[in-house]
Amino acid sequence: MAAAAYPAEPADLFVHLYDSLADDVFQGWTATHWYAEEGVRREANEIAETVLEHGVLDPAETARIIAARGDLGAFTILLGLDTALAHASPYAPYHDAPALSGVLVNYLTEGRMNGPGTTGALLPRCAFPGRPRGARAKAEFFGVHRVPQAQWERIDHTVLPAVNDPHFSRDEPVTVGCAPVLETFDDVDIRFEERDGLTVYRLRPMDSSGIRSRIKAIVRRLDESGAQLAVMPEASLSDALLEHWKEVAFDSAGRDRDRRPLRFLLLGSGPLGRDDPPPNRAVLLDRWTGQELLVQDKLSGFTLDAGQMRLWRLPDAPAAGTAVEYARRGTRIRVLDSSLGRLAVLICEDLGRSTGWERELEACGVSHLLVPIFSKPILEHRWEDQGSERQVMTLGSWVTVSNSLAIGAAIPDDDLPGPRYTCLVSGPQRLDRDAYVTERQFGVARTGGELGRLPTSELPRVFPGAAYDVWHPHWRDPAQVTRP
Secondary structure, eight states, rough: OOGGGGGSSSSHHHHHHHHHOOTTHHHSHHHHHTTTTTHHHHHHHHHHHHHHSSSSOOHHHHHHHHHHHHHHHHHHHHHHHHHHTTOOOOSSSOOOOOGHHHHHHHHHHHHSSSSSTSSSSEEEEOOOOOOOOOSGGGGGGEEEEEEEEHHHHHHEEEEOOGGOOOOOOOSOEEEEEEOOOOSSGGEEEOOOOOOOEEOOOOOOEOHHHHHHHHHHHHHHHHHHTOEEEEOBBOOOOOOHHHHHHHHHHHHTTOOOTTOOOOOEEEEEEEEEOOOSSSEEEEEETTTTTTOOOEEEEOOSSSEOOOOOOOHTTTOEEEEESSSSEEBBBOOOOOEEEEEEEEEEEETTHHHHGGTTHHHHHHHHOOOOOEEEOSSSSTTTSSSHHHHHHHHHHHHOEEEEEEEHHHHHHHHGGGGOSSSBBBBEEEEEEEETOOOOEEEEEEEEEESSSSBBBBBBBBBEOOOOOOTTTTTTGGGGGGTTTTOO
């Protein structure tokens, strides 16, 4: 191929070569064999040094390497570009690469490292699958995520401006506060009705003085606990309560990060807006500014069966048949990049029905999933635990599930034996990914205004999204030029 066909800019060139390199190279052992060759690593390091010094790779040099070595040459260039691009990633352990400042600026302003001459997106990696590393899939060789155009079109991706970023340290845990908000069915407006031949149900929180006082207590306890991230459950949000949350959170915010470090506050979900049916919508709030950072509509509707309605003791529920959630389903997936990592929200049923979002979130490498639910109490080894572990293994994400007390308060212990929990935080237990192990933190709150605490009385925690050279040995070869 002529040199003119190859872009000089490293992110654009990576996209071009990645897309053109046949999947067959990665489906067998060919790429694994190449990756282990000392000569490949050495030449990749030389390419990385060139790009780090000049900010580009001469298209004539690209053409020469590929003409001489074919797919192996393209793979070698990709490794070199990947090493260089790690120096333009806010999630990687390297800094001070002035020649690549344009790549970083493009990511921060446009939401992707590649330019307008290429399709889809190239994003910096900040998570790695939680299963043991072995023979790698194509994407796992590299410290960037290539998001194809088909997936990119379904994603609304935003990079949080530095002026609004909490600036979490990649090596320090982030404390998570989950409050049930809803204590009993007295806190929830549950209605069943007939629509178009179906029995449907509606859920919304009561807008009572008790709920409003509880919200103030929750914010106060979040501050007292030192929580930095908070997640409220499904069915705890309405238009009026959204404004109340904003007012209480902003009015009580302090600029002393040591005393009041809470910044990200996921306000459960609920029916927002005037559409009929309304979306079941979650809102991620910046506590300091009151800004809505991310808004996510539930993607999958839920259907209650007769057994669930009986077990849950839902008021005025039909004695037989099913009831369908009356909500407008979302079609877009919102993703937010910040120093916490790459964050997305799944609402209850969405966690278990992954066909509507999993390809997109895997393609862009989400590091944190926030999951508000309205369900029976969280139990070990049940759907919340299983769904969370699946995403830890598949995505390498930290998953935070937050539930209310309302349904559990109606179910006798004999009908649902075993320890009951109001929140669950799961994530990769080992940085080097050498075993099938998931860290599972189950928390309990006894009232709607308390925070779910571990058996140690501590709050759960997650780690910020980041990329590590233990996942990408080609980044740290002795011959490689790295910046401090």
